Amino acid sequence: MIVVSGVGIAAAMLGLPADPAHAQVRGTDGLAASAQASGDGVRVTGADPVDMNSTQAMNGTIVVQTVEMGNRWSHVQNTDEIHVSAEFTTGDASYAVRIDKPMPRHPLGRYTTWSGAVYEHEMHGDTGIGTAKLPKMRPKIALWGWAEVRRNGEVIARAAPAHVMVVTDGPIPGVMLEIDTEDKGLAAEPDGYINVMWHKVEALQMPEGPERTSQIIGWIGIIAFVALFGGLAAFARVERPKP
Structure with missing residues (x-):
């Protein structure tokens, strides 16, 4: 027998995950984050798109x-x-x-892309998200989208699958930009992909704690409200006398 809790029903009705503790918070205007990096870095070269031992400047x-x-x-x-x-x-x-169009789901359904962006969530390694060839990490910002790529001023791709991670700690800190590293289908490039990385995050702006907390409280209040009335309705059906 499958048991569905009032919270689970409320979450389903609202289009939210059933477990708020493991959910990203939905706000009226969303949660904004930004980062930037500049200067020297590396580009991965060769057959393995994530071999950090095979790079050029x-x-x-x-x-x-x-x-x-x-x-x-x-x-x-x-x-x-x-x-x-x-x-x-x-x-x-x-x-x-340039990446302006989010990737709401993986083209082949291999793993979730969180509708385009996610903050502070584990991926790679043994998580089942991304590639196991990279160590498990928890980027401050991670996104998936469709990239327009120009080389020497010429467009070589208008909608290439791209993945960006902003990592401030762990085994590979920095900002990593991957383009078509899974299928290596970037025909204009000798290796079929682009993977570049800046080793230092110059600037990072994340949603502030109070904003997240207030939104979580709002979620809990809405779910509790719906669950309460669902429980009252169920109780009324049980107490109703038989004809």
């Missing part, structure tokens, strides 16, 4: 802006906002990358 800048609106049951409801602008030079080529 890179120099450039990246700016990351996101508004995370909370988990939703359907990717059609996606309202996350992501804006990434990166320019960098590596080898004899200069690149410009």
Whole structure:
């Protein structure tokens, strides 16, 4: 027999995860976060897109802006906002990358993309999110989107799958920009992908604690309200005398 709690029913009715403790908070205007990095970094080269021992020098800048609106049951409801602008030079080529369209779900359904953006959630390693070739990490900001890529001023991709992570601690701190590293389908590139990384996060702005706390309290209040009236309705049905 399957037992569904009042909280679970309320969460389903509201389109929220059943466990608020493990849920991202949905606010009226969402939770905004941003980061940037510049200067020297590395580009991964070779057959393995995440082999950090096979790299060449890179120099450039990246700016990351996101508004995370909370988990939703359907990717059609996606309202996350992501804006990434990166320019960098590596080898004899200069690149410009823009990511303005979020990826609400993985193209092949391999794992969740949290409707485009997520904050402070574990991924990679043994998490089942991303690749097990990278160690488990907990980025301050992570996003998935569709990238336009220019090399030496020429567009080489208009909607390439991209993943960005902003990591401040752990085994690989910095800002990592991956483009088509899973399928290596970037035909204009010799290795079929682009993976660049800045080793230092220059600036980071995350949602403040009180904002998250107030939104969590609001969630709990709404769920409790719906659960209370659901319980009263069930009690009334039980107490109603038989004809």
